[in-house]
Amino acid sequence: MSGAKGVTAGIIYPDHAAEDEYPWAADLLGVHLPVTHVYGTDLHAVPELLDLGRPDRLAAGAAALAEHDPQSVMWACTSGSFVYGPEGARQQIDQLASAAGVPASSTSAAFVDALSHLGLTRVAVAASYPEDVARLFVEYLAAAGIEVVGMSSAGIDTAAEVGALTPEEVIDLAVTHDRPEAQTLLVPDTAMRTLGVIPDLEARLGKPVLTANQVTIWQALRLAGSRPTSSVLGTLFAQRQDHARQ
Known part of the structure; x- marks a missing residue:
């Protein structure tokens, strides 16, 4: 480091x-x-x-x-x-x-800039949000020229509920909703604790993982x-x- x-x-x-x-x-x-x-x-x-x-x-x-x-x-x-x-x-x-x-x-802008930095344009999204909110993120990404090949919605209503997810639940949410054709997986919620599981996720998926x-x-x-x-x-x-x- x-x-x-x-x-x-x-x-x-x-x-x-x-x-x-x-x-x-x-x-x-x-x-x-x-x-x-x-x-x-x-x-x-x-x-x-x-x-x-x-x-x-x-x-x-x-x-x-x-x-x-x-x-x-x-x-x-x-x-x-x-x-x-x-x-x-x-x-x-x-x-x-x-x-x-x-x-x-x-x-949101950081996701777009991080994708540009890594040269990635084809993503899957593992969202914690209700579907209507998650779709707005897909639209935001699409406007930046990013192809979303898969989007999942966990339908969690509040940030407090997201913050209570265990590391195992975070990993399961992410791994379950990856798409093989995606160059990277995005996990877009700052209420979710993800930093400690990124190495595990990248090893399992064999691709970069970007979290909020x-x-x-x-x-x-x-x-x-x-x-x-x-x-x-x-x-x-x-x-x-x-x-x-x-």
Whole structure:
């Protein structure tokens, strides 16, 4: 593992579920990932998710992180970003960057950028969300030129329920919903604890696995000007190349 001492990337996390993955990864990578929380309902439903990602909520999160002097800020929520659609999600990022005064992004955008970094365009999605919400993620990916060859919906209504999944249940959800023709499997929910099972998943599936907290941390550090590597955070953190593979 190679670290990046002195790098600070701020994390705006919705409510409480799997936020402990951020200090764990920070210790592993030798960086600072301070987490602040914004609160709404943790229901995976479109009106509630639109409310959760409101500009004033994220601006308040950025203000709370200012004491840490972050070099980047991330909205660590997949559904609370892609639910706005491609243009709305881009506007959400721009507004957050303006409020924070540093480069910003969201988990949804991080998935797209991580796929580009690895040169992957054909994916399967193992979603915890209800189907209507999961389909909005598929539409978001498709707008970025990503082919979704399979999408599953576990139909879990709240982030708290997702956060209570055991490692074995996370692995089962992921492995069950992979597709052989997919170049990678996406697991899009920051409420799900996935960092500790990525090596196992990649070994079982024989392909890269991208999860919400993983890509959020990668994007946060990339925007802060750092690309630490790790042997335990999957293919995404094992490669330092600056350009996508052909």
